[in-house]
Amino acid sequence: MASAHIEHKLALLPDLPGSYQMKDINGKIIYVGKAKNLKNRVRSYFKSSHEGKVAKMVSEVADFDYIVTSSDKEAFLLEITLIQKWQPFYNIKLKKGTGYPxxxxxxxxxxxxxxxxxxxxxxxxxxxxxxxxxxxxxxxxxxxxxxxxxxxxxxxxxxxxxxxxxxxxxxxxxxxxxxxxxxxxxxxxxxxxxxxxxxxxxxxxxxxxxxxxxxxxxxxxxxxxxxxxxxxxEKQKIISNDKTQRDVFNFYMDKGWMSVQIFFIRQARLMKRESRLFAITTTANEEFETFIMQFYNRKNNVLPKEILVPAGLDNDVLAQVLGVPVRTPQRGEKRSLMDLAKKNAKIKLDEKFRLLELDNRTTVGAQEEIFKALGLPYGHVIEAFDHSHIQGTNPVSAMVQFVDGRAEKSNYRKYKLAEAEGNHSADEEANTREVIRRRFTRLLKEHKSMPDLILMDGGELEMNAVKDVLENELNLHIPVAGMVKNDKHRTARLLYGDLDQPIDLDPHSQGFYLLTRIQDEVHRFAITFHRQLRNKNSLASKLEMIQGVGPKTRTKLLRQFKTINHIKEASVEDIEKLGISKKVAQAIKVSLQAQ
Structure with a gap:
């Protein structure tokens, strides 16, 4: 049931086209949509029964906003602009491009x-x-x-x-x-x-x-x-009687999930096929229209001469926005291509369904257990931090991100830190402050969304440093918890709250397994980065000892050969090709062979 605040706002909605933005309890935009009639569309979320991802999204909505436009085309364009700006959790997220040359x-x-x-x-x-x-x-x-x-x-x-x-x-x-x-x-x-x-x-x-x-x-x-x-x-079979460049889109939907197929027809041949699979939060046709718009509004997807889509879409508006004809074939080879795309979409969804449902229980469900244990409303994004150094030298920090219980490796980050002077505790506090300051200052500067929970590998010292930087320097209020290990270096519990109270999870629960994975993953990522940095510095120090090798020569060697063994195996001529004199190249070979 909608809150009184939402009920009052629903009554004021206009009968006009526009874009609407759903917000969670923290004011974060979690979904952006478009509508020919804002009043009918937005009211349908709160006045009708839903299931699956739609129900989950509506349960998190604490407020909404909207922007009126003068036409359906403007609503389309505004929706895409806002999705790309805010990257809402419940909107379809596309890769940057096809990945093909x-x-x-x-x-x-x-x-x-x-x-x-x-x-x-x-x-x-x-x-x-x-x-x-x-x-x-x-x-x-x-x-x-x-x-x-x-x-x-x-x-x-x-x-x-x-x-x-x-x-x-x-x-x-x-x-x-x-x-x-x-x-x-x-x-x-x-x-x-x-x-x-x-x-x-x-x-x-x-x-x-x-x-x-x-x-x-x-x-x-x-x-x-x-x-x-x-x-x-001419090797590939011709599938069309004309040579018009065209992209063919079709989809299959079942149980709140949409499977999309895109065929790239070039030179009268099927050059490449792409697949997408995702849960949706509104009607299939509207989500599909938004998908097509995003597909061409991102880098590396070139518009063809013609786009083919299934019936039920607003072809005229799509064509106006994209600037190329958007057609729905009724018969012939083009219709056969549409049917083939839909058939492939259905096969893809049928193959993945059981795996997706199983994966959802062990990821989203596990993350829900962590938030519930901390007494927090469910959040989608967790970021965890850990440091690595040996006696204060070469200090580094690493951040891993989990979204709905899955590692989002493309969003991992690693940081070289300044070497702090003093005792171990001072180092840990300084490192924590530096990495938190750098991470969240950047997010603020780039207007990126914040995580819903921060996990620190450590105890009260690290947690207090994080909270001080976030609240007193950056005016951010993000929940912070500490991941504590027992005397056997195994994940044991969480620390959370103003008094850093210990929070225990059932050691046999999916939530506990997820917490262990997060703690192990951020530790692995930090250690790996530290080893790479140490090895690189060790290599640099060995090269520094060779007479005639200055910073520029050292950089050339490191960039080209990566390791001492590779330099040892290289010939004098190979080293000379980097613009290094024969005399210095010979000195490098002799010095390294003697080590």
Whole structure:
């Protein structure tokens, strides 16, 4: 049942389009949505019965806010902007991109062709995604031979080697007319769009001419280029009668979970497929629309010429926002692709369901036990900190993050700390203050969301240092608990509250197992970082003892070879290639061999 505060706000909701933001008891935004009618949409959360993730989200809502827009399109755009800004827990979170390479023709006076994983709005042409790096690299090598642009670094007063090889138009020694580049780029774009017939004809004619002139090496090279087209570009089965670049989206939903499939159709072929699986908090069609918007609003997902989606979406608004046609096929090969995508989505969800349900009990349920033991409302994000040093030298700290009981390794952080003077306790307190100050000052500066609970590997000293920095320096109020080990160095209990009271968990419960995993993980991460730093410093100190090796030379060696053994195994010539004189390179080899 909604609180009186929420009931009053519900009565004031307008019958207008806009975006709404659900907040928890701490005022943190946990969900952002859009609506054609704010009053109907927001009221439905509190006036209807729900289950699964929707019910869980509604149970955490303590307040909400909304922003009215003048159209559905504006509501769409505002929703995506707010999701990317606040990263609410209950919204779908996408990876940064496909993770696949793209071929790029740069937007500059003397354009060149290159491989990139970083797609920008810079006016360049992007083609892909490609199934693997090797395939994309080989395609670039092929194009550089057949349709060269610029391969040199620019004007240098003389032709470069690539110009002599016929793989550069000559920006190295002349002003190449823009029309000459445009002509080549037109051919490259046509080839990358799947029109291989023209280039095959050209290569075949050149090969025959070379053979007639008895230029057999040249003829063999052209034959290999033809073979490349047949073996790589045309290898995959054609699945479309036209060569329009298109992305196909479809989904399957069951028990509050959505499984999404995306097919990338390029050069009339299925170049790559992506899958996504997540629980949703509103209607399937609305979540799916938001998913598509986020998919193209993040880096590394290039808009195709056409997007195909299932029936029931607001195609017109999607097309207005994305700027490309969004269509729902009714028959033919496009409809078959839609059906195939849905079939794959269902298979993916059916395969994962039992595993997901089991995993949910041992992760979310375990984290709920920890928060319940501390007397706190459920929180999704836990961050744990630990320090590592030997007698105060090379001090480091590490932070691990668990979200709903799962390690979020992409959010782990490690910190080099200043070496403190004094006794061990002073070191521990100084280290704690430094790492907490650095971590949470950065989160505040970047407007990032805060964790719901901080766990310190240690006792009252560390906890008090954390609370002092958070509350008195940064004006933050985040619960802090200490993870205490017994005399056998095993996880024993938590310390929490103003008086640092011991809190015991059932040693056979999932919550206790999770606490043990968190404590072991942050300790492992800190120790590993400390060892890496010590080994690096040890290596640096050995190199410092060699006459002629200064800081710059040491940095070059460390960057290239990583370890003493690798430097020992390297030849004098290998060391010289780093820009180190032969005399110093020989001294390095002799000195290290003697150690």
């Amino acid at each position: 793209y071929i790029k023709i740069t937007n500059e006076r003397d354009p060149k062709i290159e491989l990139t994983g970083d797609v920008k709005k810079d006016g360049a042409y992007y083609f892909g995604p490609y199934p693997n790096v090797y395939a994309a690299q080989e395609t670039i090598h092929f194009l550089e031979k057949v349709y060269p642009l610029r391969r040199c670094n620019g004007f240098q007063g003389r032709p470069c080697l690539y110009y002599h090889m016929g793989q550069c138009l000559g920006a190295c020694w002349r002003t190449v007319p823009k029309e000459e580049y445009d002509k080549q780029i037109t051919k490259i774009r046509s080839f990358l769009d799947g029109n291989t017939g023209r280039v095959k004809q050209e290569l075949t004619k050149k090969m025959e001419d070379a053979a007639k002139k008895l230029e057999f090496e040249r003829a063999a090279e052209l034959r290999d280029q033809l073979h490349y087209i047949e073996a790589t570009v």
